Amino acid sequence: MKEKYLEELKKLLAEYDIKQDEIDDILADYGEMIEDALGKNMSDEQIIKMIGSPKQVVNDLSEEFEKDEEFIYIHRGGHGKHANKDNKIVALMPFISVIIFFILGFGFELWHPGWLVFLSIPMVAIMVNAFEKNSLNGILALSPFVAVIIFLILGFAWDFWHPGWLIFLIIPVLGILSGYKTMKFLSFLTSISPFIAALTFVLVGTYTGLWNPIWLIFLIIPMIGILTEKKLWKVLLLEFSFLVAITVYLLAGYLESQWGLGLFAFLIPVGVSILTSDDSFLVITNKNKDVWLLFLFVLAVYIGLGVLTGETWGYLWMIFLGIPVYAILKHAPKENAIVAIMPFLATVIFFSLGYFFSFWAFSWLAFLLIPMVAIIKNA
Amino acid sequence: MNAQFKKGIIEICVLKIMEKEDLCGFDVIEKLSQEVPVNENTIYPLLRRLTLQGYFETYKVPSPVGAPKKYYKITELGFEKLEEYLSEWKQFIKGVFKILEGDGSQ
Numbered sequence: 001m002k003e004k005y006l007e008e009l010k011k012l013l014a015e016y017d018i019k020q021d022e023i024d025d026i027l028a029d030y031g032e033m034i035e036d037a038l039g040k041n042m043s044d045e046q047i048i049k050m051i052g053s054p055k056q057v058v059n060d061l062s063e064e065f066e067k068d069e070e071f072i073y074i075h076r077g078g079h080g081k082h083a084n085k086d087n088k089i090v091a092l093m094p095f096i097s098v099i100i101f102f103i104l105g106f107g108f109e110l111w112h113p114g115w116l117v118f119l120s121i122p123m124v125a126i127m128v129n130a131f132e133k134n135s136l137n138g139i140l141a142l143s144p145f146v147a148v149i150i151f152l153i154l155g156f157a158w159d160f161w162h163p164g165w166l167i168f169l170i171i172p173v174l175g176i177l178s179g180y181k182t183m184k185f186l187s188f189l190t191s192i193s194p195f196i197a198a199l200t201f202v203l204v205g206t207y208t209g210l211w212n213p214i215w216l217i218f219l220i221i222p223m224i225g226i227l228t229e230k231k232l233w234k235v236l237l238l239e240f241s242f243l244v245a246i247t248v249y250l251l252a253g254y255l256e257s258q259w260g261l262g263l264f265a266f267l268i269p270v271g272v273s274i275l276t277s278d279d280s281f282l283v284i285t286n287k288n289k290d291v292w293l294l295f296l297f298v299l300a301v302y303i304g305l306g307v308l309t310g311e312t313w314g315y316l317w318m319i320f321l322g323i324p325v326y327a328i329l330k331h332a333p334k335e336n337a338i339v340a341i342m343p344f345l346a347t348v349i350f351f352s353l354g355y356f357f358s359f360w361a362f363s364w365l366a367f368l369l370i371p372m373v374a375i376i377k378n379a
Numbered sequence: 380m381n382a383q384f385k386k387g388i389i390e391i392c393v394l395k396i397m398e399k400e401d402l403c404g405f406d407v408i409e410k411l412s413q414e415v416p417v418n419e420n421t422i423y424p425l426l427r428r429l430t431l432q433g434y435f436e437t438y439k440v441p442s443p444v445g446a447p448k449k450y451y452k453i454t455e456l457g458f459e460k461l462e463e464y465l466s467e468w469k470q471f472i473k474g475v476f477k478i479l480e481g482d483g484s485q
Contacts, residue, residue, distance in 0.1 A: 028446070029404055029423065035445055036405035050408060052420025060424040228455075 001044045002034045009054035016058070030057070090125045097121055113156060119145050143174045151364075161361030162354075163206050168364055169195045190225045197221060211314065212259060216246055222269075234276050241269040260307035290330075295323055315355050318348050342370045386425070389417055391468060393425060394434065394453065394461040401438075401452040426451060434460050 006027050013023045030051060037047045052060060097117050104114035126141040147167050154164035176191045197218045205211040219242060226238045245265040252262030298319050305312045321344045328340045346366045353363035389411070396402070396410055408422045429435050434457035439447040453461070 026427070029427075029449060032403070032446065032448060033405045033408070033423070036403065036448075050412075050419045051423065056420050057424070060421050061427070063424070 001047070002031060002038070005034060005048075005054060006031055009057060012054050012058045016062070026061070090128055093121045093124045113152065116149060116152065119149060140171075140174050143171045144168075147171055155361060163202050163360075165360055165364045166199055166202055168367065169199060186224070186228045190221065190228065193221045193224050194218075213250060213253065216249070219246065237276060238269060238272055241272040245269050259313075260303065260310070263303055263306070291323065291327055294326055298322060315351070318351060321348060339370075339374045342373045343367075346370055385417075386421070388468075389415070389422070390425060390429070391461070391464045393422065393429065394457055394464065397435065397451060397453045398458070398461060401450045403448050403450050407451065429457070433457075 009030060010023065010027055013026065033051050034047060037050060042050070051057070097120055100117045101114055104110040104117065108114075123142060123145050126145075147170055150167045151161075151164055154160040154167070173192060173195050176188065197220055200217045201211075201214055204214045204217075208214075223239060223242055226235055226242075229235050229238070245268045248265035248268075249259075249262040252265070253259040302312075302316055302319060305316060325341045325344050329337055346369050349366035349369070350363045353359040353366070392411055392415060393407060396407065402410065404423055404426060407426060408419050411417055411422060412419045426435070430437060430451065433454060435451045436454050437449050437451055439449055442448050
């Protein structure tokens with residue numbers, strides 16, 4: 001009964017415009033519910049009454065998700081007249097682009113930057129397909145292209161490659177904004193804070209050279225994150241510990257020129273977090289013992305080499321990325337691990353090329369590895 | 380009862396029964412249908428939507444007899460939504476009772 005039911009459900013779901021992983025998830029859920037029902041000795045009829053026939057399931061899912069515009073992902077698509085007209089426009093865009101490109105090139109000697117017109121091919125496809133379903137997702141899907149265009153204009157026209165690449169931050173920021181409706185304000189603020197910090201860090205660092213102590217701006221991430229804690233005394237204590245650490249660090253640096261040693265002050269908020277947390281990841285348990293050991297090792301290497309050489313502060317921070325990578329490799333399903341660790345690898349490639357070879361203008365391309373790997377993996 | 384109205388109430392009930400314990404899909408359906416006359420097959424789609432909206436998160440627990448079981452756990456956002464729904468519901472019911480008991484005509 002189970003196989004037949006799932007097969008029919010799969011067939012019906014395939015008629016709808018749903019991602020394959022969604023279909024797999026729905027099928028797994030129904031498979032599990034049937035197993036549970038069989039375990040309770042329910043008859044086929046009782047099971048169907050309980051979970052619905054495949055046809056009912058698809059109708060109910062479709063109805064449920066049409067209620068909220070944000071969550072429409074299950075609808076019939078691709079066969080209507082409207083869709084055909086849209087597809088024609090998408091199919092015609094390469095030819096239109098070539099014609100415009102030649103007009104710009106032969107007519108006005110604008111071969112460059114006339115080639116940018118080719119970006120209209122994916123952009124039109126996105127506008128036609130993504131906006132139809134959800135305007136916010138459409139904007140999100142378009143943002144990489146808009147970012148590329150702005151980046152190239154800034155670069156070619158004003159040689160503003162660096163810090164012009166910061167425009168790419170609009171992609172994740174828009175991604176977070178798209179989830180704003182379902183996020184608490186503080187969670188939203190926490191999510192957006194790394195980008196605000198990165199933007200401030202790079203801009204201030206580039207124009208004033210004050211990379212240190214401007215990196216302290218990254219502390220707004222945990223400091224805002226702490227505000228989601230419900231107990232007021234914990235919030236005050238943790239925020240205070242951060243302020244003490246920052247003050248000690250600045251005093252050690254400016255008064256004694258001991259920037260390296262000053263870093264030890266940040267063990268104060270770390271210690272306070274460990275002592276005050278009850279169920280957070282900061283509490284050392286058997287499960288996360290290895291991650292903690294790795295963290296302490298990496299911290300020791302970072303501070304040790306920093307103090308000894310005085311030259312590694314600016315780039316050795318990348319070894320901290322090894323911690324989430326380790327955690328992902330340990331916990332994520334193996335088939336998805338490579339996709340999950342790509343953002344970290346891309347960050348290392350991007351920063352290394354920029355920092356060591358000043359290839360900021362091109363090193364951002366490393367981030368394209370993230371969607372590329374995801375696409376190859378899922379193809 | 381109006382279907383949409385009923386669906387809204389079921390949504391509150393789903394959030395409420397998950398307030399204290401994490402449950403798998405089957406348990407949610409069983410628990411809810413024992414107490415409320417509900418079209419059982421509409422519960423899973425509702426549960427799925429609430430999960431995608433961030434009111435629940437899921438995790439899997441290994442099962443000795445078969446594939447791992449998926450459990451639903453209410454999120455902080457879910458708790459907030461439940462509180463919001465309950466306060467609206469109480470306000471609504473208060474008004475309804477006021478009218479039904481005759482105070483509304485005054």
